[in-house]
Amino acid sequence: MCEPKTCMAFATHLALGTISPDDCPPLLEAGFEKNLERIRELVAPLQSAAETGVKLDESKCTGCGNCVVVCPVDVALEPGTGIGKAAKSDATVFRVENGISKIINLEKCRRFPPDRMNCRVCEQYCCTDAIEIW
Amino acid sequence: MLLVKDFVCNGCSLLCNDVSATIEKNEVSSLGVCKLGHAHLTSAASEAETGIVRRNGEEKRIPIEDAIKETARVLSEGENILVYGWTTASNESIKHGQLLAEELNAHFNTLASLSAYQSMSHELHSMTLAIDLDYIRNNGEFIIYWGCNPAESLHRHPSRFAVLPIGDKLPEGVESRTIGVVDVRETETMKMANHRFKIPIGQDVDLLKALASELKGTSSITEPLFGIPAVEILGLVRAFKKSDCTVIFYGSGLVNSGNAEENLSALLNLIEVLKNDGKEAYALPMFPESNIMGALQETKKQDSQQSILTKIANGEFDTALIVGDDVFSEIPGRAAKALRKSKIVYIGRSGGLTDSIADISIHTTDPIISGASTMIRIDLKKYELVTWNAEVLTIDKVLGKIHELVKK
Numbered sequence: 001m002c003e004p005k006t007c008m009a010f011a012t013h014l015a016l017g018t019i020s021p022d023d024c025p026p027l028l029e030a031g032f033e034k035n036l037e038r039i040r041e042l043v044a045p046l047q048s049a050a051e052t053g054v055k056l057d058e059s060k061c062t063g064c065g066n067c068v069v070v071c072p073v074d075v076a077l078e079p080g081t082g083i084g085k086a087a088k089s090d091a092t093v094f095r096v097e098n099g100i101s102k103i104i105n106l107e108k109c110r111r112f113p114p115d116r117m118n119c120r121v122c123e124q125y126c127c128t129d130a131i132e133i134w
Numbered sequence: 135m136l137l138v139k140d141f142v143c144n145g146c147s148l149l150c151n152d153v154s155a156t157i158e159k160n161e162v163s164s165l166g167v168c169k170l171g172h173a174h175l176t177s178a179a180s181e182a183e184t185g186i187v188r189r190n191g192e193e194k195r196i197p198i199e200d201a202i203k204e205t206a207r208v209l210s211e212g213e214n215i216l217v218y219g220w221t222t223a224s225n226e227s228i229k230h231g232q233l234l235a236e237e238l239n240a241h242f243n244t245l246a247s248l249s250a251y252q253s254m255s256h257e258l259h260s261m262t263l264a265i266d267l268d269y270i271r272n273n274g275e276f277i278i279y280w281g282c283n284p285a286e287s288l289h290r291h292p293s294r295f296a297v298l299p300i301g302d303k304l305p306e307g308v309e310s311r312t313i314g315v316v317d318v319r320e321t322e323t324m325k326m327a328n329h330r331f332k333i334p335i336g337q338d339v340d341l342l343k344a345l346a347s348e349l350k351g352t353s354s355i356t357e358p359l360f361g362i363p364a365v366e367i368l369g370l371v372r373a374f375k376k377s378d379c380t381v382i383f384y385g386s387g388l389v390n391s392g393n394a395e396e397n398l399s400a401l402l403n404l405i406e407v408l409k410n411d412g413k414e415a416y417a418l419p420m421f422p423e424s425n426i427m428g429a430l431q432e433t434k435k436q437d438s439q440q441s442i443l444t445k446i447a448n449g450e451f452d453t454a455l456i457v458g459d460d461v462f463s464e465i466p467g468r469a470a471k472a473l474r475k476s477k478i479v480y481i482g483r484s485g486g487l488t489d490s491i492a493d494i495s496i497h498t499t500d501p502i503i504s505g506a507s508t509m510i511r512i513d514l515k516k517y518e519l520v521t522w523n524a525e526v527l528t529i530d531k532v533l534g535k536i537h538e539l540v541k542k
Binding site for chain 1: 150163165172285286290292297299323325
């Protein structure tokens with residue numbers, strides 16, 4: 001019996017860093033060595049990450065606030081942003097100042113320890129490609 | 135004096151009211167305002183109120199009061215006067231403009247006739263909207279941007295209302311929604327979309343009809359349409375079927391591509407097909423001018439686009455009072471060339487083609503600073519603008535002075 005029960009749930013835990021590829025019993029079976037090795041390579045950066053790279057190119061930013069509203073940390077810290085309102089406090093990861101989004105608390109990003117999550121929603125929903133994650 | 139306020143931004147037709155700013159000696163610091171809004175507030179905060187007259191290619195700055203007197207003289211001498219523009223002026227200014235037009239026996243019209251009037255007067259809306267943007271935030275499950283590009287013109291539309299926010303029935307926000315974009319080119323808005331369709335100019339009606347037929351089951355899409363594989367169009371059809379609340383935002387791409395009437399009728403048909411299937415479905419217009427809906431709602435009688443452009447192109451007006459808008463950048467070339475032969479008076483913020491060629495320009499401060507006036511958001515909700523400085527020269531004050539002089 002696998003734990004977590006589904007492959008998708010296992011993958012989610014892998015991304016969260018709460019589980020390792022070696023915790024998957026079928027992957028340890030004979031014939032899956034290449035797959036196991038490949039998955040180990042894929043998650044290795046997450047396991048060793050001590051910090052993240054999030055770059056915001058202000059020349060491309062339109063201040064649309066997509067990053068503010070879609071960032072789970074911002075929504076948790078200033079719930080109004082979840083329903084589309086502008087971030088006003090200084091607690092959030094992103095805040096639009098003078099028409100441009102600014103990263104004001106990068107250390108709160110879920111890509112940082114202890115979470116080390118492979119979260120890229122801000123990059124995904126930035127229409128102007130102003131946000132780049134590496 | 136340091137001023138910190140929550141205010142309503144009229145940088146575009148979204149009239150964002152969740153934003154704040156500090157203005158100190160014309161220096162603006164804002165929170166939550168998009169790039170467009172911040173630039174709008176910054177320039178409004180340092181607007182130079184001036185009067186300009188141009189004769190024989192020469193430009194001369196004159197006191198405001200002299201420019202007002204000169205404007206009153208020109209208007210009093212005009213035989214066929216057009217009072218035009220208004221889509222960025224406040225509701226109160228629009229009302230005042232109509233009173234002045236009556237006094238002058240002038241023809242009053244607004245730039246809203248070029249797009250918004252076509253949309254709103256169509257049976258699709260019958261001059262009203264069934265829902266507002268807040269309803270869409272809470273309920274809109276399948277969002278389509280058709281011929282409009284909010285990422286480049288109404289920056290906060292997706293984050294405040296339609297794509298990203300959590301809603302009452304959409305607890306996961308964007309994860310609960312499906313997004314589609316139809317346009318004639320690759321747009322920045324497409325980056326957010328699950329379904330992206332780049333179609334040839336003027337083919338909107340064909341796609342709308344194909345979707346409606348497929349949804350009704352009266353035809354079946356098996357071949358590519360404009361080079362788009364059938365499987366992708368069927369994916370869009372499945373998204374329509376899956377959604378309990380579909381909202382199609384459409385813009386100038388649908389209205390100004392030459393087939394407005396046909397496009398809007400096809401859109402209405404698609405909405406009705408969805409409703410007949412027991413789903414919620416709505417179409418809403420998307421136009422960026424800050425008070426384009428106010429220009430529609432506050433105007434007693436609006437000419438159709440064809441009617442007003444024909445009158446202008448035929449040279450019916452010897453004098454034009456243009457308020458708030460850069461009319462010469464908006465109207466077609468033939469009409470612009472004909473209007474150029476008229477005596478032109480411009481009242482509004484500095485900048486733009488109309489301001490630069492007007493015989494008289496009176497530069498006023500935008501209502502975002504003066505406040506004490508109202509505008510109507512793109513979904514027909516009215517907002518009162520906040521006052522930063524009541525002493526500035528506004529369109530309304532200038533119209534009042536001109537009106538007094540014209541009466542005399």
